[in-house]
Amino acid sequence: MTDPGNTAARATPARIERPSALAFLGYGAALLVILWSFRGAGWSGERLMHAPPALADFMTRSWPPATDALGRLGLKMIETLQIAVAGAALGVVLSLPIALLAARGLIAGRAVNTAVRVMLGVMRAVPDIAWALVFVVAVGLGPFAGMLAIVVDTIGFCGRFFADDMEAADKGPAEALTATGARRLDIAASATIPASIPAFISTSLYALEKAVRSSTILGLVGAGGIGIELKVAFDLFDYPTAMTVIGMIAVVVIVVEQLGIYARKKIIGVER
């Protein structure tokens, strides 16, 4: 380094760096795990070859999509959206106090932060369909079980991200209020929460999109919504109706997603 003559003699670096022995072993192991996983997933070239004709057969048998049941399916879709909206709304409201406890350095101590975050992690880790099964057992078949599943799913999501949003908020206003002797809860309510509102809105809109997507399949386990129609249609080999349901779900999910993008831009983009 100190010898200036050395720099001139420095060779151009190789295009591809030779991996170390350890890295080489790592790549090899990763490749083996992937191949092993394909085997576990029942990879079958033969069956894949048969899939296109079978799918084509499904398409011909399901085309044109059924229109006779549109009225009933429409009502079911409305119920689906109601499950999503009610579950997401209640979930968002309940998330706020939970997030206050989960956010580090806000109102609760480290032990509470950790306990609440672990609980939220569990709520997220258990899939929505499993929560729906649990609530079907608890409150019986129907949309109410589905709504409760969405509430839990939303809390797992919003509780965590609201807390992260508040931790990321500018600490300046909070410090100024601390210096005047304000309490932690007052500081959180006066400074941290108002500053986090754009982030909360954005997170809540994602939660709603997620809730709509979930609510369309909760019916598969009898927790209300249009999912039940999909299951029944496949069970009865009524592919035209199944096609209609799939199409409706796709349209609704895409529309809600686009509305979310629009609302985010409108509410946060303009107001920064």
Added chain:
Amino acid sequence: MALDSKAGARAAPVITMPDLKVEGLAKAFGAAPAIFSDVSFTVSRGEAVALVGSNGAGKSTLLRCALGLIAPSAGRIELLGAELTGLGGRDMRALRAQTGLVAQKHNLVPRLSVLSNVIHGLLGQQSGPRYWHQALAPRAAREKAMAALEKVSMADFAQRRADRLSGGQSQRVAIARALVASPRLLIADEPTASLDPAAGEEVMALFFSLVRRENVTVIFTSHNMTHALEYGDRILGLGRGRLQLDAPVADLCAAELRKIYD
């Protein structure tokens, strides 16, 4: 109140307790070497003290220690007659209800109105949802806040959102928020650093006319030596990890000040 020295003034000779007394203060973050150590000084009632020193000398850290916002590594701090070490949360808040902070950044809550932000300044004395937002605030609090805004000539902007103000206006609102609870001691950490020179002059003149009138003790930092000499009664110089200077402004010459910066 125990902190009020006026109670016994007639019987005994007046012993004016300093508003801030710092003894042998040191602060290190983690395992890093101390930013400063062995810092001792006092600030008396009604005094305006300028704390000067180069960037990173530890001025902000020292002021944060003084308000108990961070704990020092060594030494003791007596703020308004109370020893900070070991002070419980409630006592600490009661003490801080008589202090305030004006920082380099105005630190207003951006999405709330100017009026809400000033009402927040009362949270040291009052607690609860009625002081979170101007729409919920009691009449007396709203009137107090308006009076404070009047003092900084910002009453016309009471309903304006805080993030729609210029830098100078924001800093004036921050001053109103700091003054609304009639504090005894204010810390101003480079209050004009984010302003252009003209707005900076204006804010300094306004701030000191108000604190002098209300007899508020002030400790401020500034990069502007002219400000330190013009508005300070006394200058503290922090450099090379030590307090290098503690002298009344009247006794100082420029050469002495320059010493702190090398």
